[in-house]
Amino acid sequence: xxxxxxxxxxxxxxxxxxxxxxxxxxxxxxxxxxxxxxxxxxxxxxxxxxxxxxxxxxxxxxxxxxxxxxxxxxxxxxxxxxxxxxxxxxxxxxxxxxxxxxxxxxxxxxxxxxxxxxxxxxxxxxxxxxxxxxxxxxxxxxxxxxxxxxxxxxxxxxxxxxxxxxxxxxxxxxxxxxxxxx
Amino acid sequence: xxxxxxxxxxxxxxxxxxxxxxxxxxxxxxxxxxxxxxxxxxxxxxxxxxxxxxxxxxxxxxxxxxxxxxxxxxxxxxxxxxxxxxxxxxxxxxxxxxxxxxxxxxxxxxxxxxxxxxxxxxxxxxxxxxxxxxxxxxxxxxxxxxxxxxxxxxxxxxxxxxxxxxxxxxxxxxxxxxxxxxxxxxxxxxxxxxxxxxxxxxxxxxxxxxxxxxxxxxxxxxxxxxxxxxxxxxxxxxxxxxxxxxxxxxxxxxxxxxxxxxxxxxxxxxxxxxxxxxxxxxxxxxxxxxxxxxxxxxxxxxxxxxxxxxxxxxxxxxxxxxxxxxxxxxxxxxxxxxxxxxxxxxxxxxxxxxxxxxxxxxxxxxxxxxxxxxxxxxxxxxxxxxxxxxxxxxxxxxxxxxxxxxxxxxxxxxxxxxxxxxxxxxxxxxxxxxxx
Numbered sequence: 001x002x003x004x005x006x007x008x009x010x011x012x013x014x015x016x017x018x019x020x021x022x023x024x025x026x027x028x029x030x031x032x033x034x035x036x037x038x039x040x041x042x043x044x045x046x047x048x049x050x051x052x053x054x055x056x057x058x059x060x061x062x063x064x065x066x067x068x069x070x071x072x073x074x075x076x077x078x079x080x081x082x083x084x085x086x087x088x089x090x091x092x093x094x095x096x097x098x099x100x101x102x103x104x105x106x107x108x109x110x111x112x113x114x115x116x117x118x119x120x121x122x123x124x125x126x127x128x129x130x131x132x133x134x135x136x137x138x139x140x141x142x143x144x145x146x147x148x149x150x151x152x153x154x155x156x157x158x159x160x161x162x163x164x165x166x167x168x169x170x171x172x173x174x175x176x177x178x179x180x181x182x
Numbered sequence: 183x184x185x186x187x188x189x190x191x192x193x194x195x196x197x198x199x200x201x202x203x204x205x206x207x208x209x210x211x212x213x214x215x216x217x218x219x220x221x222x223x224x225x226x227x228x229x230x231x232x233x234x235x236x237x238x239x240x241x242x243x244x245x246x247x248x249x250x251x252x253x254x255x256x257x258x259x260x261x262x263x264x265x266x267x268x269x270x271x272x273x274x275x276x277x278x279x280x281x282x283x284x285x286x287x288x289x290x291x292x293x294x295x296x297x298x299x300x301x302x303x304x305x306x307x308x309x310x311x312x313x314x315x316x317x318x319x320x321x322x323x324x325x326x327x328x329x330x331x332x333x334x335x336x337x338x339x340x341x342x343x344x345x346x347x348x349x350x351x352x353x354x355x356x357x358x359x360x361x362x363x364x365x366x367x368x369x370x371x372x373x374x375x376x377x378x379x380x381x382x383x384x385x386x387x388x389x390x391x392x393x394x395x396x397x398x399x400x401x402x403x404x405x406x407x408x409x410x411x412x413x414x415x416x417x418x419x420x421x422x423x424x425x426x427x428x429x430x431x432x433x434x435x436x437x438x439x440x441x442x443x444x445x446x447x448x449x450x451x452x453x454x455x456x457x458x459x460x461x462x463x464x465x466x467x468x469x470x471x472x473x474x475x476x477x478x479x480x481x482x483x484x485x486x487x488x489x490x491x492x493x494x495x496x497x498x499x500x501x502x503x504x505x506x507x508x509x510x511x512x513x514x515x516x517x518x519x520x521x522x523x524x525x526x527x528x529x530x531x532x533x534x535x536x537x538x539x540x541x542x543x544x545x546x547x548x549x550x551x552x553x554x555x556x557x558x559x560x561x562x563x564x565x566x567x568x569x570x571x572x573x574x575x576x577x578x579x580x581x582x583x584x585x586x587x588x589x590x591x592x593x594x595x596x597x598x599x600x601x602x603x604x605x606x607x608x609x610x611x612x613x614x615x616x617x618x
Contacts, residue, residue, distance in 0.1 A: 078542075098398040175551045176560065
């Protein structure tokens with residue numbers, strides 16, 4: 001794709017000097033990361049999609065693999081694999097009045113737990129968590145569950161999401177259409 | 183023919199179809215018996231069973247079958263049902279086995295379906311292993327066209343070449359885009375489902391008028407997308423495809439041809455060029471691919487291959503494929519109001535490895551269970567099925583450009599891309615199967 005453009009400032013976070021790295025460690029406590037993940041989940045449950053999108057960095061990816069343990073988003077299909085450009089389009093569509101698949105819209109509520117925080121490369125934080133989500137739409141209720149992997153980078157007093165991967169327990173099942181965000 | 187009070191032929195008129203054809207479970211059962219048990223049904227691709235002992239379990243209509251490469255190297259389509267008590271013998275979707283052993287009592291079959299061993303053979307008057315009827319039965323007929331394996335549960339009927347007819351050229355198109363003239367299934371399988379009749383899926387795939395309504399949300403979301411935002415290729419292809427779905431009606435009328443053929447087959451031509459979809463001339467991976475194709479086949483032949491611009495080719499009753507991005511869908515009827523669709527991707531042998539990345543990206547947006555495009559189609563099928571529960575208005579309308587099909591030199595008929603000719607053509611085949 002010759003017209004693919006990569007942002008020159010691919011990493012929105014300045015390379016942190018030692019003092020900042022120390023401060024990152026101080027900020028990235030399990031409690032702070034868990035709070036961030038719970039807040040993120042709440043944005044989705046409240047359908048505040050633009051606020052949710054704003055949590056992502058300019059070079060973020062959002063990935064829901066189609067196979068357990070899927071190694072790669074380019075060699076194997078994914079239920080969702082969005083770069084920032086496609087994620088913006090996806091979120092914009094969710095607000096479109098003619099989005100049939102969300103007319104009426106889904107209601108969701110989700111539980112986040114079992115958060116594990118580990119340092120990752122380049123000043124980032126890797127957070128793994130489990131979730132369960134109930135989706136209700138037009139007299140049908142669906143139960144979703146899986147494990148989320150966040151790559152977080154510090155941003156001011158909080159974090160931004162550089163990558164989010166959601167491994168659904170039933171990712172390789174026969175599935176009706178998915179129009180909710182995980 | 184009248185069956186259980188149904189005059190099947192009368193359910194289809196030239197420009198309308200009775201709602202029972204989509205909503206009546208009795209009609210559905212007859213479709214399984216008369217269409218899916220007679221037509222050539224695409225089963226799988228030879229690359230899915232590369233080595234002897236490789237197998238892939240699937241269905242023909244509602245009947246479980248297994249595609250297997252036997253020890254003798256032949257590809258067979260066997261009924262996946264133990265001759266003893268009827269259990270599924272192959273329970274995994276795919277794998278490799280020296281032989282197939284039933285879970286229930288351990289009856290064991292060779293990969294050609296013949297019975298190898300049973301427990302306690304002395305309990306039978308004659309050795310079950312000597313009785314050819316006590317094997318995994320091969321389906322009545324199976325045949326392969328350029329690696330694509332089809333089967334028919336009926337012993338009689340047209341051969342595969344006759345059945346495919348002119349649309350074999352769409353399979354040729356998909357194969358010949360590979361520099362080595364070979365494809366292999368790769369990259370996983372989407373399995374999406376919807377609460378609607380199986381026929382709706384192929385009808386929709388070659389319906390050039392639906393995108394502007396069904397896909398309005400993704401078309402307009404894509405049009406509003408800032409193209410300077412970062413993409414690793416996923417957004418590039420997806421946003422292009424969504425925008426193309428918003429092509430004006432005039433484009434479908436003037437630029438796109440809808441070609442229909444005997445046995446219910448059809449294809450749409452010239453919906454996409456490679457330029458629209460992959461920015462072919464500016465993409466270095468595509469340039470490498472063109473170079474590989476030219477090395478393998480010569481410049482003139484490569485140009486001719488790449489000039490074919492077919493969109494979906496539908497093989498009635500339940501297969502559709504698209505050669506430019508090498509996607510194939512199998513529509514599995516589950517019930518009158520429930521359908522599963524399995525979608526496959528093909529890697530081109532001899533092409534740069536990264537060409538397959540675009541196949542994956544394209545699959546995610548057109549076949550993906552979470553696609554902003556496909557999900558609106560699935561929702562629409564459900565609404566059709568719900569609407570057809572209304573018993574008062576008995577007929578649905580398939581009249582767009584009725585009787586305006588023109589004979590085509592390829593042996594079929596051609597209409598413009600806004601016609602419903604492909605639906606009427608599928609129903610002509612439907613009547614033939616159902617009333618024969």
